[in-house]
Amino acid sequence: MKDTLLYILTHIVDHPESIVIEEEQDQDRIIYLLTVHQEDMGKVIGKQGRIIRALRDLVKLMAAKEHTYVDIVLKEDETNNQPASV
Numbered sequence: 001m002k003d004t005l006l007y008i009l010t011h012i013v014d015h016p017e018s019i020v021i022e023e024e025q026d027q028d029r030i031i032y033l034l035t036v037h038q039e040d041m042g043k044v045i046g047k048q049g050r051i052i053r054a055l056r057d058l059v060k061l062m063a064a065k066e067h068t069y070v071d072i073v074l075k076e077d078e079t080n081n082q083p084a085s086v
Helices: 002-012 038-045 047-065
Strands: 020-026 029-035 069-074
Touching (some): 002 020, 002 029, 002 038, 038 047, 038 069, 047 069
Parallel strands (some): 029 069
Antiparallel strands (some): 020 029
16 A cells, blocks of 8 residues: 555656655554645645545545555654644
8 A cells, every 4th residue: 555655656756765654553553644745735735635635535544445444644744833634
């Protein structure tokens, strides 16, 4: 799932080298913490959040086949103090 998410994101953003996907595990759930270049935040979020919502739906469907729960959290870039809106 992580590889698929990375593949899709590299084709959406302008700065694919700055994509970082961290994985956190909680009991039976996996949370992907996604960090992208500040200029690419709008592309990942999309109009009215459509792109990030579609990515979350896709990953959740893939996880359902493996009987687990996965979610994506878009993190704010640490180099910039402006909050990320999702």
